[in-house]
Amino acid sequence: MKRRTDRKRELGPGMQVFGRLAKNKAAMAGLLVLSVMIVIALLSPWIIPYPYEALDFSNAFAPPSPKHWFGCDDLGRDILSRVMYGARYSLAIGLLAVLVGAAIGTVIGSVTGYFGGVIDNVLMRFLDILSAIPSILMAIVISAVFGAGFSKCILAIAISTMPQYARVLRGSIMSVRDMEYLEAASSINCSNMRIIARHILPNSFSAMLVTATMNVGTAILMAASLSYIGLGVQPPAPEWGAMLSGARGYIRDYPHMVLFPGIAIMVTVLCLNMFGDGLRDALDPKLKR
Numbered sequence: 001m002k003r004r005t006d007r008k009r010e011l012g013p014g015m016q017v018f019g020r021l022a023k024n025k026a027a028m029a030g031l032l033v034l035s036v037m038i039v040i041a042l043l044s045p046w047i048i049p050y051p052y053e054a055l056d057f058s059n060a061f062a063p064p065s066p067k068h069w070f071g072c073d074d075l076g077r078d079i080l081s082r083v084m085y086g087a088r089y090s091l092a093i094g095l096l097a098v099l100v101g102a103a104i105g106t107v108i109g110s111v112t113g114y115f116g117g118v119i120d121n122v123l124m125r126f127l128d129i130l131s132a133i134p135s136i137l138m139a140i141v142i143s144a145v146f147g148a149g150f151s152k153c154i155l156a157i158a159i160s161t162m163p164q165y166a167r168v169l170r171g172s173i174m175s176v177r178d179m180e181y182l183e184a185a186s187s188i189n190c191s192n193m194r195i196i197a198r199h200i201l202p203n204s205f206s207a208m209l210v211t212a213t214m215n216v217g218t219a220i221l222m223a224a225s226l227s228y229i230g231l232g233v234q235p236p237a238p239e240w241g242a243m244l245s246g247a248r249g250y251i252r253d254y255p256h257m258v259l260f261p262g263i264a265i266m267v268t269v270l271c272l273n274m275f276g277d278g279l280r281d282a283l284d285p286k287l288k289r
Helices: 002-010 013-022 025-047 079-115 117-131 135-146 150-176 180-187 192-203 205-228 240-250 256-283
Strands: none
Touching: 013 025, 013 256, 025 079, 025 256, 079 117, 079 150, 079 192, 079 205, 079 240, 079 256, 117 150, 135 150, 135 205, 150 192, 150 205, 192 205, 205 240, 205 256, 240 256
16 A cells, blocks of 8 residues: 555656546547547648549539548538548637637636736626627627638637636636745745746646636537638638538438538537546546545
């Protein structure tokens, strides 16, 4: 028993978290599938069977076959190639929107959680106003104002989900800001920025990390929703939501045009949620011994 305890103490916090995560089969399965999707997205220009924009009207509406595994769309474009290449757009939007939203939320959450007082009241009332508006509705409004497109879609999703990150980080910081190690840092004249960056954020970031991981799937769904109504990535880019939007008029007669992009979205979001749940359990302080 002593040897096992000593061995656990020798491992760093990161290795301990990874060890607990590795025991969660669902989380590891989700991580494996996500890794495969990321590799496919990165290598898609070289591994797709047909150019994703190539038109072949002789194969318009072709059903799945050995030549075209996922069939073809109304313009004869290979759906498998478009789904594989479209992973670049959907995954990039999900990751970048979360990074931008989390970066803004980190700044606001750090300021409100550490300083409190008037700054906290003013910023939190502003976030209350933003939180009162459903995220997807705010994203639609922002996209309608700034226009459709890849970068504007990322900005719309980032702004609409930013209050969640700020609130999570603020709550985490408020739970640790009165700890003795922060008083020790203040006693040796550490600046507020140094205390926040070196002492508070590393001890408050686990909840933020889990929230960001879970929200990648939400961002992908929001991007697909914006593209579906014409406010996201625009055709002929093969973003999954744009593919669903282009195929909605043929859902009764040619369901394969909707089925495979929809499955891609479903599998990606499911795997992200599985990995996020496992990461949350691995980072739970109650599990640490």
